[in-house]
Amino acid sequence: MTAESDIKVTSSPLSGENPIVMMGFPGSGLVGSIALQYLVEQMEFTQIGNITSKYFPPVAMMAKGVINVPVRIYEKQNTVAIVADIPIHPMICYEVANGIMDWLSAFPVREVISIAGIVTNEPEKRVFGVATEEAMLERISDHTVILPMGSISGIAGSLLTECKIRDIPGYGFLGETVNTPDPRSSAAALTVLKALYDLDLDIEPLLEQAEEIEAAMHKLAEEVQSNEPVPKKENLPMYG
Template identity: 30%
Template sequence: MDRMSVRVIEATPISRCKYCLIGVPDVGLVGSIALSYLIHEQALTEIGHLESDAFQPIVVVHRGDPKPPCRLYRKDDLIAVVSEIPIDPSLIPSTARAVVEWARAKHTELIIAFSGIAVPNRLEIEVPAVYGVGSSDAVKTLLKEVDIPLFEEGFLVGLHSATMTECVKTGVPSLILLAQAHLRYPDPGAAASLITAFNKLAGLEVDIAKLLAQEDEIRVRMRELMQRTQQQMQQTQKGREQEIPPMFV
């Protein structure tokens, strides 16, 4: 097998999945924060991980147990794919391909990537807005039905853009939820807005009060991860997401 290939390893096999959520460190760490909180509050169970010979030899220790940094969690028909380390830019295409192929094999109804879009006036925004990018007209209609505005113009960079590209190619329904966020600082407030948006999509009632109450603690705890993520974002030209495409389409 190619050294750069990425595999999804299931410790607990599943056959179907309604929602496959993806959260990795990027703008404001909002995807990582939102999914970690969702996993805890909804009591999702670890069912597998991502594996590659090209991954750095890193183990994450939680409560004395060593774990892979990129893991899968499940509760009922909900799957969460979360990473505690930034994805190396060279592994973004193969990671996106592996996750989408796995989700397709599980008859996933919708892949939802949790992410942020950097805004320069974030300090002036009390409740960050959330925008959606849909892979098809049907997904865009779903966004409109729950009053999530479309992200109309801009660039998307990184794992979520690669995942969207794979979904369009393979016909797997997908959307990216983008919360207004700080580019270089952990942003629990933006993560809370993502959870609120997902509540509307999935008909859930995940309470964000505890997340908002822990904002200062989360910012301190995730400072170093944000610094490492910032280095990776520079390599993937993440700053281009603040630009407007030059063409009229």
């Protein structure tokens, strides 16, 4: 449990030496949560813990009849993944980020990676990169577009701020997305992680899921358009 009892971490101790910690919470395009859930499933991570809080929505997630905690902690060798199914309200981002980082402070964490989305409404699916120190940017400059200025909102921004304050190396990878579920953007972010951390991960199935989702959304849009009532023409008086 953290020092702040409002954020409760129930987990086995991290077993890896100098682990890297990846975090993904629902946000724009659900980029972070889709990416990390796919990562832990494909690479067969082991769930070692959960995070709960009075601040979280009063919901229990369910899959195939089995209850699952909305924020979970997974581990495989020297990689830890914190995956969330629920969005974090802006008013509690500080408390949640601070609680997670308080728990991580007990372990020799090498670096923290926050994965999120950034809405541009452009089709390229670029991945934008930021780091807590200027010297760290060289490592990611060949794989991401370095953001020159701006702000990162939500839990991703709060986590990176906590890394900066606590002098823990932190990276932010922001997948270019639209504001709908975007597995293609998640795949782009995973491609960056695969290159930087030499992950044994096949991303092709996620791209196939993206095509299926895009096709379904396109069909839905067509159905909505075809069912829209045609406006009646009004017989307006003519002047002149």
